Amino acid sequence: MIYFDNAATSYPKPHSVYKAIERALKRYGANPGRGGYKMSLDTSQKVYAAREAAAKFFGSGYAESVAFTQNCTYAINFVLKGLLKPGDHVVISDLEHNAVARPVYYMSKYNGVEYTVAQNESLWGDDDFEKKCVESFKKSIRKNTKLFAVVHASNVFGIKQPIKKLGELAKDNGIFMMSDAAQTAGTEDIDIKRDNIDFLCVPGHKGLYGAAGIGALITNKGNELTSIIQGGSGNRSLMYEQPDFMPDKFESGTINVSGAIALGEGITFVSENVKMIREKEYAIIKYIYKKLKEDPEIVLYTGCPEEETSVPILSFNIKGQSGEKTSSMLGNLGVATRGGYHCAALAHKKYGTDKSGTCRISPGAFNNFDEAERFIWKLKKIY
Amino acid sequence: MKSKNERYIPVGSITYAIKAKKVLEKKGIRSYIIRDFEAAEGYGCGYVLKINGTDETVESVKNILIDEKIKFCEECGGK
Structure with missing residues (x-):
């Protein structure tokens, strides 16, 4: 199998991650x-080491600033529902995944929270894309705006958003900044202090090469959030009050121990190989892009993914065919891609693919050029 | 059996206990993490930093923990 679905879940994992899970189950x-x-x-020491690895990798500086969650979506929900109260306003981007869009919509419907989708008039590749993105957020600010909730990079088109500049804008206006780093954690240089990110939400099973079922909320401002899930935390057992400090505040019930320990190993792997991973993924995606660009039967929606503007993700379609069908046919030929709408209605609407969906390819650390060439060859067999 | 030089500082959670141990290690102070509800004096999670030393040692350790923003019981720390 050629696995080009790393944006959904990275596969395979580094050997060290497999070993860590086995060791965790047996020894911890x-x-x-x-x-x-x-x-x-x-076991606690091992979990702590994973917190330290994540804190160092994302620049939070404190191991306790890392709360392990079930996944990135849970971390996002902890922020949105822990921070926003009735009457508060949140601004989201026009590229959001449903991980942000759905809870925000739900809260607007049932919890009295207001939201605005900042409409960036520019598309990928326009010279003023970043500027217009920041302007769209600026225009959306109201007196009651409490949070910018922004996907760092589109999971459909790989487009990077100017997270640092949005963080500055948020800070200048006394607004909290949350970044959904589902597609950038592990591939982009993220430092929550430098980038003015108050709440960073990351998945463990994508670019950090951990297992599914683990994610993290990384913040030095956990005191700004109320907990939305309460329960046993191992401390203050005789008190009904939920602990008010990180990370216990957000870790009710037993955490995913083997997942956390393996995530620590995944982060170590990425830290030690970040240059190799980036170079390889971009080289593969650029090669595939150039081949697809030469083919008149292929529809592309962005330019060639470059490090400055995109993460190594590419969406395409075969003319007259849905992304889902293309992905399905590729699957029959042993190529794993993601077809359809990618849980991202806003992004598909913006790029006019809300009828067809797209077929998405996303290489990972363990792909190679031979697979890229075979992918092109197999793609031509289905139309 | 507890020695007369053993001191106990209850910490807010296992995460803070491990952090405190590491911080103290870097400063050349050996400590041990134990779970002892009696020594914890009802504070936190029952995890306690056990150190050997005098009242001055305890005060010094407490100051380090405050500097490092580690949650612990400031009123505790007896024998």
């Missing part, structure tokens, strides 16, 4: 933060 099988015996303490 106790509950962290609940026991005083050796295995429980050893």
Whole structure:
């Protein structure tokens, strides 16, 4: 199989991640933060090491600023629902994944929260794309705007948004900044302090090469959020009050221990290989882009993915055919891609693909050029 | 059996306990993480930093923990 669906879930994982999961299940099988015996303490140490790795990687500076969640969507919900109260206003971008769009819509319908989709008049490749993006957010600010909730890069088209500039705009206006880094955590240089990101939401199973079922909310402003899920945390057991400090505030119930430990290994792998991963992924996606561009039967929606403007993700269609069908046919030939709407109605609407969807390819650290060539060859067999 | 030089500082959570241990290690102070509800004096999660030293040592450790924004019981720290 040629696996080009790393934007959904990276595969395969580094050997160290597989070993970490096995080791976690065998040697760190106790509950962290609940026991005083050796295995429980050893398990806690391993989980702490994973927090430290994430804190270092994303520049938060404090291990306790990393709360492990079920996935990126849960982290996003913790921020949106923990921060926004009735009457508050949130601005989201016109490229949002449903991870942001759906909870925001839900809260507007049932919780009295107001929202605006900042409409960037520019498209990918326009010289003023970044400028117009920032302007669209600026125009959307109201007196009651409390949060910018912004996807760092589109999961459909790979388009990067000017997260740092939006963070500056938010800071200048006393607004909190949340970034959905589902497609950038592990591939982009993110530093929450430098980039003025108050709340960073990351998945473990994509660019950080961990397992599915783990994500993280990384913030030094956890005190600004109320918890939306309460329960056992291993401390203050006789009190009904939920702990008010990170990370316990957001980690009710036993965390995904093996997932957290493996995520720590994934982050270590990415840290040690970031240059190789970036160069390889961009080289592959650029090669595929150039081949597709030469083919009159292929429809592309962006220019060639460049490091400055895009993450290594590419959406395309075969003329007159839905993205879902293309993906399905490629699947029959042993190529894993993602077809359809990618849980991103806003992005598809913006680029006019809300009828057809697209077929998305996303290489990862373990792909190679031979696979890219075979992909092109196989693609030509289906039309 | 507890030695007379053992001191106990209850911490807010296992995360803070591990952080405190690491911070103290870097400053050349050896500590141990134990779970002891009696020593925790009802504070936090039952995790306690055990150190050997005098009242001055305890005060010094507490100042380090404050500097590092580690949640612990400031009133505790007895034998």
